[in-house]
Every structure is written in C-alpha cells, then in structure tokens.
Amino acid sequence: MSGFDLTGLTASFGGERVIGPLSLKVKKGEKIALVGRSGAGKSTLIRLVYQEVKSLASLVPQDLGLVNALPVFHNVYMGRLDANPTWYNVVSLMRPFSRDSREVEDLLSELGMPEKVWIPAASLSGGQRQRVAIARALYRKSGLLLADEPVSALDGPMAHQIMGLLKARFETSVIALHDVELALAYCTRIVGIQDGHVALDELSEKLTPADIMPLY
C-alpha cells in the first residue's frame, strides 16, 4: 500500500502555527506536486507526512542528508540499511558486497555519474549531491516517494530526465516543487499550499500555469 490518508496534521514553531490543521489523502498511483511560495509550509508538510509513514517511504529531504565523509556508495546504500541484518551492514561499511556495488553503480549510471561511486560525498557538486540523494531514494525501492525540491540544483534537461525517472520508478509520490512547469508535466495532481493550508487541490490536466500563479 503506497497511498495514505492523514487528517489533523499540524505544526508550530515557537508557538506559531505554520501548518494546519490540514488533511491530505493520496491514492496509490497518484503523483502529487506540492506548490506554493517560499515559507508556505511545503517542507514542513513533507516532514509531517514522513513522520507518519516512515519506513513505507523513500525520502529526499531539502538538505539531502548526505554523510560527507563517506563515499557515494555508502550514502546510496544507506537507503536500504533497514532491509539488512546489522552484520551485513557492518561488513558493507568496510568491504561492500559486489552485488550491492553493481546495483549502486547501475543506478549512478542512470543518473549520469557512474564514475563517482567511490568519491566522498564532500567532493561533489550541488547537482551531484542532489542526484546521490535521489539514488538513495531509488535504491530503497519503496512504492512511495516523498521529495522536497529534488531537482532544484539540476540544469533543465537533467531536471526533466530525473523527474521522468522518479515518475516511472515510484508508484506514488508527493514532491515539493517550485517549478510549476515541471509540476504540471510530471505530476497528476497539484496541491497548492498557502499559509499552512491547502489553497488548491486539482488534477494537473485541468490546470495551466496561470491557475497556479495566484499562490505566489
């Protein structure tokens, strides 16, 4: 089951309510884009959803969550840590198994950076770091993707390629996107967030960029 139905979602910082109460029902197979101006609450909503669904989801947080001192391989491998016994993970830290190395290398090839597999994450560019976080999410092989601006550091053609890949590989997704064109092209439903509430909820096929602009 990769959909979810959450109600009564709220978040506050320093006593100030920034989300909700808000409900979000996502059906299996839906690709949702969360859109809205900076500070509207998209990242906070992604975090709230992740807290609820945790192990069912693959997460690409806005800060990416990479471990700089570790090679790309291990950063990607971390996506599936909970699927393996502890001894397997400890051995993999020192001497990765060849089947795992091959799988990670294949993923990195798809993302256009096969030569970086043994490079520490610290020495990657911003766009490369973003692709490592995406590889980690793909490696997890869950049915649900939660991603916060996953292609913001990528150039146009690469952003389209990766959005296409995410659409194909995840049955269901909720992606915060500031790029309205990408949202309409790769997502089936647009949820607009304004001041922590849902201000728009419509199928992409019924919307144009002009319909979304009032949120900004």
Ligand SMILES: Nc1ncnc2c1ncn2[C@@H]1O[C@H](COP(=O)(O)OP(=O)(O)OP(=O)(O)O)[C@@H](O)[C@H]1O
């Ligand atoms: N750790 C925090 N401490 C205090 N306030 C926070 C914190 N995180 C978020 N906020 C506040 O919550 C509100 C929503 O922030 P959030 O990051 O969810 O917005 P966003 O829509 O994702 O913005 P952006 O598009 O810039 O990433 C903002 O007013 C922000 O200042």
